[in-house]
Amino acid sequence: MTALSILYVILFYVAMITLVVGVVNKILQYIRVPAPLKIAVTPAPITKTGVVYRFFTEIVLFNSLFRATKWTWIFGWMFHLSLLLAFFRHLRYAVSPDFILWPLINLEVVQSFGKYAGFAMVIGLLGLFGRRIFVDRVRYISSPSDYLMLILLAAIAGSGLMMSFVNHIDIVQLKAFILGLFFFDWQNLPTDITLLIHLTLVLTLMMVFPISKLLHAPGLFFAPTRYQIDNPREQRHLSPWGAELEAKDGRNS
Amino acid sequence: MADFDTPEIREFPVIPTIMEGAMSHSSPFIAGEEFQSDMGFPSAENVGDLIDGWKEKFLELMQDKLSKYRSLQVFMDTCVKCGACTDKCHYFLGTTDPKNMPVARQDLLRKVYRRYFTFAGKYFPKLVGAIDLTEDVIKQMYDYYHQCSECRRCAVFCPFGIDTAEVTMAARDMLAQIGYGQKYSNQIIPKIYKIGNNLGLPQPALADTLEGLEEEVEDDFNVKVRYPLDEKGADILLVTPSADFFAEPHVDGLIGYGKVFHEAGVSWTLSSKASEAANFGLFIGSYEHMREISLRIREAAKELGVKRIVFGECGHAWRVAYNHLNTLAGPWDFLDQNYPIPQHILEFTKDCLDRGILNIDKTENDHMTVTFHDSCNIARASRIGSEPGSQFTTPREVIKAVCNNFEDMAPETIHDATFCCGGGGGLLTDDLMELRVKGALPRMTALKHSIEDKGVTHMAAICAICKSQFTKVLPYYGMTMDQIVSVHQLVSNALILTGQGEEADESEDEAA
Numbered sequence: 001m002t003a004l005s006i007l008y009v010i011l012f013y014v015a016m017i018t019l020v021v022g023v024v025n026k027i028l029q030y031i032r033v034p035a036p037l038k039i040a041v042t043p044a045p046i047t048k049t050g051v052v053y054r055f056f057t058e059i060v061l062f063n064s065l066f067r068a069t070k071w072t073w074i075f076g077w078m079f080h081l082s083l084l085l086a087f088f089r090h091l092r093y094a095v096s097p098d099f100i101l102w103p104l105i106n107l108e109v110v111q112s113f114g115k116y117a118g119f120a121m122v123i124g125l126l127g128l129f130g131r132r133i134f135v136d137r138v139r140y141i142s143s144p145s146d147y148l149m150l151i152l153l154a155a156i157a158g159s160g161l162m163m164s165f166v167n168h169i170d171i172v173q174l175k176a177f178i179l180g181l182f183f184f185d186w187q188n189l190p191t192d193i194t195l196l197i198h199l200t201l202v203l204t205l206m207m208v209f210p211i212s213k214l215l216h217a218p219g220l221f222f223a224p225t226r227y228q229i230d231n232p233r234e235q236r237h238l239s240p241w242g243a244e245l246e247a248k249d250g251r252n253s
Numbered sequence: 254m255a256d257f258d259t260p261e262i263r264e265f266p267v268i269p270t271i272m273e274g275a276m277s278h279s280s281p282f283i284a285g286e287e288f289q290s291d292m293g294f295p296s297a298e299n300v301g302d303l304i305d306g307w308k309e310k311f312l313e314l315m316q317d318k319l320s321k322y323r324s325l326q327v328f329m330d331t332c333v334k335c336g337a338c339t340d341k342c343h344y345f346l347g348t349t350d351p352k353n354m355p356v357a358r359q360d361l362l363r364k365v366y367r368r369y370f371t372f373a374g375k376y377f378p379k380l381v382g383a384i385d386l387t388e389d390v391i392k393q394m395y396d397y398y399h400q401c402s403e404c405r406r407c408a409v410f411c412p413f414g415i416d417t418a419e420v421t422m423a424a425r426d427m428l429a430q431i432g433y434g435q436k437y438s439n440q441i442i443p444k445i446y447k448i449g450n451n452l453g454l455p456q457p458a459l460a461d462t463l464e465g466l467e468e469e470v471e472d473d474f475n476v477k478v479r480y481p482l483d484e485k486g487a488d489i490l491l492v493t494p495s496a497d498f499f500a501e502p503h504v505d506g507l508i509g510y511g512k513v514f515h516e517a518g519v520s521w522t523l524s525s526k527a528s529e530a531a532n533f534g535l536f537i538g539s540y541e542h543m544r545e546i547s548l549r550i551r552e553a554a555k556e557l558g559v560k561r562i563v564f565g566e567c568g569h570a571w572r573v574a575y576n577h578l579n580t581l582a583g584p585w586d587f588l589d590q591n592y593p594i595p596q597h598i599l600e601f602t603k604d605c606l607d608r609g610i611l612n613i614d615k616t617e618n619d620h621m622t623v624t625f626h627d628s629c630n631i632a633r634a635s636r637i638g639s640e641p642g643s644q645f646t647t648p649r650e651v652i653k654a655v656c657n658n659f660e661d662m663a664p665e666t667i668h669d670a671t672f673c674c675g676g677g678g679g680l681l682t683d684d685l686m687e688l689r690v691k692g693a694l695p696r697m698t699a700l701k702h703s704i705e706d707k708g709v710t711h712m713a714a715i716c717a718i719c720k721s722q723f724t725k726v727l728p729y730y731g732m733t734m735d736q737i738v739s740v741h742q743l744v745s746n747a748l749i750l751t752g753q754g755e756e757a758d759e760s761e762d763e764a765a
């Protein structure tokens with residue numbers, strides 16, 4: 001194996017571990033910290049099914065954002081949808097043909113949608129970047145990391161597009177490398193500069209995920225304002241520390 | 254103090270260009286030692302100074318809050334600075350100060366969170382906009398967390414449900430515990446503990462006021478309607494904001510509740526111990542104080558032996574009652590489980606109207622065209638009825654049942670997109686008059702347009718703070734203070750009491 005391939009194998013594992021451990025840690029923290037009070041933003045669902053529906057409209061349609069600002073919604077939604085499509089396309093490099101979903105992943109539509117999604121992604125990101133620069137309110141709240149995150153994502157999309165449309169790389173070798181990572185049977189990585197850039201940026205993204213605002217992905221599910229069922233009169237809600245307080249003075253009996 | 258210009262109402266509402274520092278001078282009085290100690294909060298030797306070791310204490314408190322409130326922990330992490338909330342706050346729209354944009358308000362705390370509690374902020378502070386905790390930062394927090402009425406309008410539009418009110422509450426509580434308590438709230442809460450209500454009206458004064466109301470109603474209608482106080486064995490305990498006892502137009506609402514109870518034939522009572530629905534514990538972000546204030550209601554209900562609890566017209570009080578009374582002062586197993594616990598007075602009245610037991614003459618309200626102001630806490634933190642959204646429909650249905658002329662304001666300013674009156678969340682104090690007037694701009698704009706376009710004459714509300722705030726700010730915008738009315742005042746106007754003498758009701762009572 002080449003030294004470069006070894007380096008990327010190591011980087012890959014480091015990034016993967018950072019991502020998984022970091023995000024799991026955060027999720028565990030969110031689970032551990034109690035929500036002492038009912039704070040659902042109403043109108044809120046009064047059943048569990050209702051909460052699932054509420055999340056569906058938020059995750060699939062970005063409902064609140066749609067109500068808030070159409071421009072951010074268009075660009076933001078475009079970007080996230082493209083991300084999803086690109087993700088499906090990339091499964092081809094990470095899944096072996098005997099995997100049960102392979103026929104689905106290998107569908108022409110999935111592959112070509114994924115391919116062109118790259119353009120939509122770049123447009124979405126440019127739009128978001130433009131908003132950050134040109135709208136005074138958004139400029140005011142932006143930190144360097146907010147711009148860098150957009151640049152990082154755009155660079156990933158850009159390098160990906162390069163490989164799809166300009167200088168094709170050795171996909172067979174790449175796939176061998178990726179599958180090798182999963183089965184601990186390490187293989188050489190094609191030494192194409194575009195690919196190396198693309199991979200480096202993705203690994204960077206994975207590593208900053210748990211320490212950045214990308215935490216909005218898991219965090220979304222833990223906002224009591226959104227996941228709580230609106231039934232405070234019907235069902236008593238009490239946190240462990242609230243119960244402790246009660247037990248101490250016995251005034252709720 | 255009153256040295257500011259009232260913002261101009263425009264033909265179309267516009268999102269203003271930001272003006273840094275536009276409201277940096279706005280800061281409510283800091284509580285002196287006498288008020289701080291009543292609340293169990295520390296104070297420095299001089300008012301306006303921080304206590305010794307404030308910095309460590311603040312970070313310690315922050316750690317504590319982050320481990321006790323999932324909302325705070327999650328909200329600190331998830332904001333992506335998308336900007337969706339930036340034009341949603343009435344205080345930003347009215348003052349143009351960028352620190353009044355919800356995300357910027359959260360950032361006052363988030364920057365410190367990042368600096369001391371996150372990897373990125375510890376090692377790359379500049380990159381992620383993390384800052385050191387300094388006295389100046391604390392000062393800014395005090396100023397701007399007291400330019401938030403905890404109305405949650407921002408939370409409706411945030412893609413992640415980030416509720417700035419939660420951040421404001423946490424921040425205010427931490428500030429109070431390092432010597433920066435707000436005078437207005439910290440002066441009021443101990444009055445509840447000592448006397449029973451925010452206004453400090455003792456039992457005899459209450460009894461006197463209520464007797465006066467009984468006489469007034471009897472004079473007007475020739476029917477004896479009772480306004481009982483501390484009556485053991487009554488079925489219903491009415492808990493209502495103390496402003497209802499004397500302020501205008503609040504008191505007309507109280508008269509209305511009494512008339513509805515009278516016609517429904519239920520026995521009810523007020524309690525001097527729980528003669529206040531308001532719970533400023535919410536505003537200052539203190540679970541303990543909010544619980545203490547709620548527990549009075551439990552004690553009063555037990556002492557009086559009531560079977561039901563009904564709340565009068567008040568916004569944040571209903572938020573606390575609806576969402577938290579069960580948590581803080583429950584379980585309510587000793588009350589009648591056939592009724593919602595607690596119940597809103599509008600739920601009670603709506604039920605009476607539906608059952609047709611109220612004799613209504615709508616024409617009594619024909620001199621008005623009424624619109625309805627959704628109070629933020631009711632709209633975005635409660636229900637008034639069994640269905641989601643009943644907090645919007647129930648009040649409107651009641652109004653329409655007693656008034657012939659009803660018109661809504663612009664759709665983007667009602668229901669869960671309603672704009673705060675500008676005086677909620679513990680800001681209803683004279684030392685914040687400029688903020689209150691400017692923060693009322695979006696609501697005043699919508700009202701003015703509905704007056705011009707739809708012939709609206711009056712705006713009805715179901716919140717004591719909204720009513721007081723509008724009475725104060727309407728004149729700044731060229732309208733008159735009597736244009737704000739209580740919903741139960743409208744009910745009262747139209748309700749014909751059984752046995753009401755025909756010739757006895759010649760009084761032309763315009764909303765005085």
Ligand code: SF4
Pocket residue numbers: 341342343344353354355358400401402403404405406407408417418421673
């Ligand atoms: S809660 Fe209301 S007052 Fe506070 S920042 Fe949000 S919109 Fe503004």
Ligand code: SF4
Pocket residue numbers: 331332333334335336337338339355356410411412413414415
């Ligand atoms: S809408 Fe939510 S995520 Fe967007 S800037 Fe405001 S608080 Fe942050």
